[in-house]
Amino acid sequence: MSVKKSLKNKKLWGGRFEEATSPFVERFTSSVSFDNSLYQYDIDGSIAHAKMLEKVGTLTKKEVTDIIDGLEEIREEISNQNFDWSTELEDVHMNIESALTKKIGEAGKKLHTGRSRNDQIATDLRLYARSQIDEICKLITDFQRAIVNLAEKEAKTILPGFTHLQTAQPVTFGHHMMAWFEMLSRDFDRFQDCRKRVNQSPLGSAALAGTTFPIDRNYTSEMLGFDSPCANSLDAVSDRDFVIEFASTATLLMTHLSRFSEEIVLWTSAHFDFIDLPDSFCTGSSIMPQKKNPDVPELIRGKFGRVAGAHTALISIMKSQPLAYNKDNQEDKEPLFDIVDTIKDCLYAYAQMVPAIRCNKDNMEKAASKGFATATDLADYLVKKGATFRDAHEIVGNVVSYAIREKLLLTEIPFSKLVEFASIIREDVSTILTLEGSVNARNHFGGTSPEQVLKAVTNAKIMLDQR
Numbered sequence: 001m002s003v004k005k006s007l008k009n010k011k012l013w014g015g016r017f018e019e020a021t022s023p024f025v026e027r028f029t030s031s032v033s034f035d036n037s038l039y040q041y042d043i044d045g046s047i048a049h050a051k052m053l054e055k056v057g058t059l060t061k062k063e064v065t066d067i068i069d070g071l072e073e074i075r076e077e078i079s080n081q082n083f084d085w086s087t088e089l090e091d092v093h094m095n096i097e098s099a100l101t102k103k104i105g106e107a108g109k110k111l112h113t114g115r116s117r118n119d120q121i122a123t124d125l126r127l128y129a130r131s132q133i134d135e136i137c138k139l140i141t142d143f144q145r146a147i148v149n150l151a152e153k154e155a156k157t158i159l160p161g162f163t164h165l166q167t168a169q170p171v172t173f174g175h176h177m178m179a180w181f182e183m184l185s186r187d188f189d190r191f192q193d194c195r196k197r198v199n200q201s202p203l204g205s206a207a208l209a210g211t212t213f214p215i216d217r218n219y220t221s222e223m224l225g226f227d228s229p230c231a232n233s234l235d236a237v238s239d240r241d242f243v244i245e246f247a248s249t250a251t252l253l254m255t256h257l258s259r260f261s262e263e264i265v266l267w268t269s270a271h272f273d274f275i276d277l278p279d280s281f282c283t284g285s286s287i288m289p290q291k292k293n294p295d296v297p298e299l300i301r302g303k304f305g306r307v308a309g310a311h312t313a314l315i316s317i318m319k320s321q322p323l324a325y326n327k328d329n330q331e332d333k334e335p336l337f338d339i340v341d342t343i344k345d346c347l348y349a350y351a352q353m354v355p356a357i358r359c360n361k362d363n364m365e366k367a368a369s370k371g372f373a374t375a376t377d378l379a380d381y382l383v384k385k386g387a388t389f390r391d392a393h394e395i396v397g398n399v400v401s402y403a404i405r406e407k408l409l410l411t412e413i414p415f416s417k418l419v420e421f422a423s424i425i426r427e428d429v430s431t432i433l434t435l436e437g438s439v440n441a442r443n444h445f446g447g448t449s450p451e452q453v454l455k456a457v458t459n460a461k462i463m464l465d466q467r
Contacts, residue, residue, distance in 0.1 A: 041127035114213035122202035139347035151177035159364035167371025174453035201226035202236035208324035261297035310335035
């Protein structure tokens with residue numbers, strides 16, 4: 001036997017080739033360095049496929065028993081880091097199949113009957129994505145529970161609400177936290193919705209056209225926990241929409257986490273000083289001994305670009321691909337794996353960090369008293385006394401101009417002076433100009449009053465318990 005033939009025969013697909021693969025091409029095209037992390041799903045898919053082949057009479061019971069026992073031994077070896085991955089064998093599928101054949105002989109060579117690496121990797125990816133969605137949704141729920149507990153604790157704490165980062169109206173900190181909760185609820189729902197499209201089985205589509213063997217795709221689909229088999233074999237092996245949709249959902253989640261992080265960075269700054277983070281989530285400066293830097297939220301804010309970039313990469317991989325499978329799709333795994341690792345770490349960090357947040361209530365309230373945050377309450381008051389809203393808006397604008405000139409808060413303007421701006425003002429105006437009066441007055445569904453915050457917390461706890 002020639003040297004070339006000997007090298008060629010190391011490839012499980014090498015029968016058609018007369019020359020050995022270039023070492024560079026071997027390295028360049030190999031994916032085993034990263035797709036070996038799919039081994040659990042690859043083995044699960046192979047076991048389901050083997051059982052199906054027995055059901056339809058293609059494999060004997062003894063062959064399938066040997067295959068399953070061999071695959072479980074390989075699973076344990078990989079789990080114990082006692083498995084030699086070979087670049088020459090290209091990917092996770094070929095490595096496991098080769099090891100299986102060495103263990104059990106001819107039966108191992110029969111496992112690939114009626115399938116291709118194309119439907120095999122598509123199945124592995126869907127099993128992986130489904131598993132990760134379930135883990136991510138649990139982490140979102142943990143984070144939401146931390147938010148709900150903090151919102152309940154700080155239901156009466158007042159801070160300025162902002163638009164354009166300018167003081168707008170007073171809100172409660174609990175209400176602000178529940179806004180975060182709502183964003184995460186949408187993220188949770190989007191991942192659950194994405195899961196529906198992930199949970200379809202490509203197995204049995206083979207290379208692209210299906211197979212001549214009498215397979216039972218419903219059987220393997222049910223065995224692997226899928227809702228149904230993919231309806232078209234061409235689409236089944238080439239579709240990566242579910243990966244892109246997952247990445248899109250993750251990017252939106254990271255948009256929210258980045259927004260949360262920006263607020264925490266602002267709130268912990270000396271200029272705001274609204275909250276304190278535990279030392280365990282901060283770092284110091286190598287030159288400035290006074291510094292306490294909110295590195296965790298800063299890093300999470302920065303990781304948005306990492307996830308968004310991976311999302312863009314995945315879309316770019318699929319653009320212009322003709323049907324069906326192409327080698328381009330090998331590039332889908334590393335961005336996907338990186339997205340998963342990134343968002344799981346970020347969610348875990350927040351779930352641990354939020355319960356340790358401490359509010360500097362006096363600073364929050366002092367900040368809320370600046371910027372004439374109850375000016376809209378005064379306008380509403382005038383309308384209730386009979387003024388049109390536009391007239392009330394102009395009157396309050398004049399009041400604010402006076403307060404700016406005199407360097408007064410609205411609550412510091414004498415009643416006698418307020419009456420000069422509008423004769424319909426009465427003594428009861430003092431109650432609506434206070435921060436507490438302002439937030440308590442917004443006592444309706446979705447409002448910022450402490451009563452509504454506690455109702456929202458109760459509803460949130462019920463919803464989380466039902467997941």
